[in-house]
Amino acid sequence: MALRTEHEIHQRRLGRNLGLGLVLAAFVVLVFGLTVVKVTRGDPMQAFDHSARPEMVPADAAQGAGQ
Amino acid sequence: MSDIHANGSLGTGTAAGTGEAGFGDYVALLKPRVMSLVVFTALVGLLVAPVPVHPFITFTCILFIALGGGASGALNMWWDADIDQVMRRTKGRPIPAGRVQAGEALGLGLALSGLSVMMLALAANVAAGLLLGFTIFFYVVIYSMWLKRSTPQNIVIGGAAGAFPPMIGWVCATGSVSVEAVLMFLLIFMWTPPHFWALALFMNSDYEAAGVPMLTVTHGKRSTRNHILVYTILLAPVALAAGFTSIGGPVYLAISVLLNAGFLWGAWRIWRRDEAQAEADKYATEKSVFKFSLLYLFLHFSAFLLEAVLKSFGMGGW
Incomplete structure (x- = not known):
């Protein structure tokens, strides 16, 4: 007969570990969200991929270049 | 912390006396009821400020102000474990009840203090982070360690610690007092x-x-x-x-x-x-x-x- 290893204390440990895991996962999500908000400052975000994109040039700079 | 302490009499779901805390016991160390007042007043302080703050930054700020308040609660429970054991109102707290060891509360309190101050400084501004750090110091050192047991005016001065959250919320938005x-x-x-x-x-x-x-x-x-x-x-x-x-x-x-x-x-x-x-x-x-x-x-x-x-x-x- 196999020994029954489950005890209330093991359930409590499982609960504690799950809780800590969820807290850590939430922290990762939070730091990611904070980074996105800080980097974009509310504007849409575009990554730089080494190709010229006129829409990324500020309007006044584009006007100056055209004159 | 070992299974030796576990016995059949604990089958009711209570962790009393085992030194084996459940997740809820660590949450209880953060004094969630006190935290609700901290969250509310800090949120009001932040929302009524004349500078608009991004909703996600607002959420983050309030979360870490609450966590800082919770950290000071854990440090308070670590320091006051002896008197908590005597008072009817507090003897069910995790440390006097034997569910969490005093050293664990100290470790959790210090770690969360550092984390919350650092994260608030990053999310809002350095002034808000420093003010949160000062609030934790004030509550733990000035109130809990010094005034609480030495003067009947303990509540008057100690009350300042609970009064800082709306000011921190305001500083999160404006950067100044x-x-x-x-x-x-x-x-x-x-x-x-x-x-x-x-x-x-x-x-x-x-x-x-x-x-x-x-x-x-x-x-x-x-x-x-x-x-x-x-x-x-x-x-x-x-x-x-x-x-x-x-x-x-x-x-x-x-x-x-x-x-x-x-x-x-x-x-x-x-x-x-x-x-x-x-x-x-x-x-x-x-x-x-x-x-x-x-x-x-x-x-x-x-x-x-x-x-x-x-x-x-x-x-x-x-």
Whole structure:
């Protein structure tokens, strides 16, 4: 007969570990969200991929270049 | 921390005496009920500030202010474990109940303090982070370690720790302290003594047993009743003055006048009673004033928020 290893204390440990895991996962999500908000400052975000994109040039700079 | 302590009698789900804490025990170390007041007042302080803050930054700021408050709660429980064991109100807390070891509370409190200060500085600004750090220091070192056990004015000075959250919320948004932030601070600071002394009047035996020099223990209940009345009188102008700043307005002022009249009436009723009358009705007046004091603070900060909402619709304010 196999020994029954489950005890209330093991359930409590499982609960504690799950809780800590969820807290850590939430922290990762939070730091990611904070980074996105800080980097974009509310504007849409575009990554730089080494190709010229006129829409990324500020309007006044584009006007100056055209004159 | 070993299974040796586990036995069949623990099958009811209680962790008492095992030293093997559940997740909820660590949450209890952070004093979630106190945290709810911190969250509410800090949120109001942040939302009524004249500088708009991104909703996600707002959420992050409030989360870490709450976590900082929780960390100071854990450090307070670590330091006060000996007196918590004596008092009826606190002996079910995780450390005196044997569910969490004192060292664990210390470690958790220090780690969360560092994390919350650092994260608030990154999410909002360095001033807000430093102010949160100072608040934790004030609550743990100045109040818990020093004043709580050495002077009957412990509640007066210690109340400052609970008064900082709306100021931190304001600093998160604006980066600096202004008269509005100071008045929100003073509102809680002046409210704390009559609120806690009303509680101490009917919880006296607990503080006496723990040897905490509560005003009721050192100066007696007559003196405490006098103090409650004086502090409630001093509180009223502070609460009303906030109504004439940029966070106040006619709606706030009307609510504040009513609430202060109610609180003064309650303090007056406490003042004119003696011990025989109080014991005859089992401290009914003191208990009702204590409950009203909770409502008093909640409605004042709700009124600040209401003024801010009205302002966004072109109404409210002066």
